[in-house]
Amino acid sequence: xxxxxxxxxxxxxxxxxxxxxxxxxxxxxxxxxxxxxxxxxxxxxxxxxxxxxxxxxxxxxxxxxxxxxxxxxxxxxxxxxxxxxxxxxxxxxxxxxxxxxxxxxxxxxxxxxxxxxxxxxxxxxxxxxxxxxxxxxxxxxxxxxxxxxxxxxxxxxxxxxxxxxxxxxxxxxxxxxxxxxxxxxxxxxxxxxxxxxxxxxxxxxxxxxxxxxxxxxxxxxxxxxxxxxxxxxxxxxxxxxxxxxxxxxxxxxx
Amino acid sequence: xxxxxxxxxxxxxxxxxxxxxxxxxxxxxxxxxxxxxxxxxxxxxxxxxxxxxxxxxxxxxxxxxxxxxxxxxxxxxxxxxxxxxxxxxxxxxxxxxxxxxxxxxxxxxxxxxxxxxxxxxxxxxxxxxxxxxxxxxxxxxxxxxxxxxxxxxxxxxxxxxxxxxxxxxxxxxxxxxxxxxxxxxxxxxxxxxxxxxxxxxxxxxxxxxxxxxxxxxxxxxxxxxxxxxxxxxxxxxxxx
Numbered sequence: 247x248x249x250x251x252x253x254x255x256x257x258x259x260x261x262x263x264x265x266x267x268x269x270x271x272x273x274x275x276x277x278x279x280x281x282x283x284x285x286x287x288x289x290x291x292x293x294x295x296x297x298x299x300x301x302x303x304x305x306x307x308x309x310x311x312x313x314x315x316x317x318x319x320x321x322x323x324x325x326x327x328x329x330x331x332x333x334x335x336x337x338x339x340x341x342x343x344x345x346x347x348x349x350x351x352x353x354x355x356x357x358x359x360x361x362x363x364x365x366x367x368x369x370x371x372x373x374x375x376x377x378x379x380x381x382x383x384x385x386x387x388x389x390x391x392x393x394x395x396x397x398x399x400x401x402x403x404x405x406x407x408x409x410x411x412x413x414x415x416x417x418x419x420x421x422x423x424x425x426x427x428x429x430x431x432x433x434x435x436x437x438x439x440x441x442x443x444x445x446x447x448x449x450x451x452x453x454x455x456x457x458x459x460x461x462x463x464x465x466x467x468x469x470x471x472x473x474x475x476x477x478x479x480x481x482x483x484x485x486x487x488x489x490x491x492x493x494x495x496x497x498x499x500x
Numbered sequence: 501x502x503x504x505x506x507x508x509x510x511x512x513x514x515x516x517x518x519x520x521x522x523x524x525x526x527x528x529x530x531x532x533x534x535x536x537x538x539x540x541x542x543x544x545x546x547x548x549x550x551x552x553x554x555x556x557x558x559x560x561x562x563x564x565x566x567x568x569x570x571x572x573x574x575x576x577x578x579x580x581x582x583x584x585x586x587x588x589x590x591x592x593x594x595x596x597x598x599x600x601x602x603x604x605x606x607x608x609x610x611x612x613x614x615x616x617x618x619x620x621x622x623x624x625x626x627x628x629x630x631x632x633x634x635x636x637x638x639x640x641x642x643x644x645x646x647x648x649x650x651x652x653x654x655x656x657x658x659x660x661x662x663x664x665x666x667x668x669x670x671x672x673x674x675x676x677x678x679x680x681x682x683x684x685x686x687x688x689x690x691x692x693x694x695x696x697x698x699x700x701x702x703x704x705x706x707x708x709x710x711x712x713x714x715x716x717x718x719x720x721x722x723x724x725x726x727x728x729x730x731x732x733x734x735x736x737x738x739x740x
Contacts, residue, residue, distance in 0.1 A: 274593040391603045394590045401563050401582045402604065449628065451599040 251474055254360045257368045258466035260375035261423045262484070266440030266462020267379050268420050270455045271386070271413065273441040274393040282434030283336030284421045287313035289430040290339055292355040293347035301367065307422040313339070314414055340430075358429035358481035360470065371423055378416055379459070385409055386455065427466065428481035439488040440465065443495040461491055514541045516578060516652060516684050517562070521570040524554070524561050531557050533708040535570075537701075541651075544678065544685045546699040546715075548692070550728055553706040555688040556585060559654045562686070578652060581645030583638075585656040591630040597640060598625040606647045617680070618643045618673060634658075638670055646677065653677075655687045671698060695719070 272281065288306035295305040313335055320331045347355060363371070382389075388409050392399040396406050424433040444457030469484030476483075517539040524532040532554045539545055547555045561568050563582055574580070590600075601611040612622055618639045632640065638658070645653060655674065671694050678685060689695060695702050695715050702719060704710040704727045711723040 274589065387603050387605075390593060390595070393593070394603075395584060395587050397560060397563070397565055397584060398582065398587070400565050401580070445594055448594040449626075450594065450596040451602075454594045 250361070251470075253363050253365060253368045254470050254480070255467055257363050257371040258360055258427060258470045258484070259463045260372045261427050262436065262440075262466025263459045263463035264375035264378045265420050265424050265436045266444070266458040266460070267455060268382055268416055269437040269441035269462070270444060270458040271382065271389050271393065272417065272437055273445065274390065281417065281421055281437040283332035284310050284313050284417065285425055285430045285433030286336035287339035288421060288425045289343035289355055292425060292430060293343045293351075296347065296351045296354060302426045303371070303422045306425050307418060309339070310418040310421045314418060353479065354429070356429045356431045357479055358425060358427050358432065360427045360480055361473065363426070371426070374419060374423060378419055381412065382416055385412055389413055390451065428484055432481055432485045435485045435488060436462070439485070439492050443488070443492040446492075446495040446499045449500060461488070465491055515539065516541050516575045518573045519562070519571065522561065522572065523569040524557055524566060526557070526566070530707065532561070532705070535705070535709050537703055537709070537712055539684060539686065541684055542682060543701060544687065544699045546695045546702045547686065547688045547705055548690075548695055548702055548727065549705040555705055556656055558705065559656055559686065559688060562654065579648060579650040580652045580654060581650035583641045583645045583653065583655045585658045587641075595629045596625065597627050597629060597632070600629055600640070601644060601647065604644060604647050610647060614643045614646055617677070635669065639673065642670075642673065642677070646681070649681070651682075652684045652686070655685060657687065657689045657691075674698070692719070
């Protein structure tokens, strides 16, 4: 196996696994779709990175944070449903991007490209993914309780705000990592599909969380391998493998 | 007030909770106005009132979950268990009964014991939360609230979805648990027979307090009419 492919595979497995794991929390808070708009919002950041040759994840991250803050502020101010606000914010993100990103570079921004990832990029992606999983594992059961009922969590003296902040930051980080691999358009699927598939076949929480992580890692590695063997870009293939695993999981639904 | 002073005020008269001039506003709408009452150790207080009267809001405020004006003084260091009306989002997650108790850091032994005391066998642990009936779900919530041995139980009765036989079992169960664990209880209910059979005091709530005291003294035709309006006939027909 050539060196570049093993770098892409390594980064893909870890980012995919971490995305699947956090997805298992987002699905339960019905927030999986929020990752979509946030993914779109990274587009101006990705465009900047492509134009000036920066790291995609690094420039994407501040835009996700900006998006989260904007949505949160707008929600307080307008009391419109979260979905409507995210739609407004993400459409603006896409619109801004195409004001200044040359159309020939749009593919990377929209569907990602992990096939040319550098050594250090891989190291950082792996380290960040592992740290993310460790942090999320620490707050996992509290987050599940918060997702079920904030009242119940607060009556157990859980600092809901603090946990939500860590959780949102984790989402921002995973989106920033995910856009590198599958682009601004497909990040939501990277987060949502493994958890949905795992949910179909799990009998308890441990199976579910672990299953989402494994499905995320497997789909990413298979997608990257398929891209290597074919002429198609990796991002869409990763999502299609995910979708296929989801379809199979329906057959085995418990 | 210093902690010792608060304790002093409670110990003498066996109070666990004192509420004085409680006012709760949400989105600038008054929800609860000028509510005052006291709860002694071992009391069962029922909170009665029509839909939208602020009963659930009252429980949530007592738990410290909502901003309010006025005084809510719990006995220092008291542990409170809360049984919410329902948990709609729990079905989003593939959670076994055991997982649900683990969220409260309950050991498997503790979970088994508490499930046994609400009438479930050991194999119930492996059931998925989304597969159990509404009556079973309510008993699981009660058991969950009783982990870590609280002295007070706040119980919010669901308005719909539990069949009559299920309801009887729940109050039977609450009465049994109260005796076994010497619990103080605040129950939101719609069922007048439960109020009569089970409670030491009743609070009739429709934003402000309409009546307060032992049910047989304060639940008069007038107070019920003030509470429910035209619905009173229906209630009387049903229970007398």
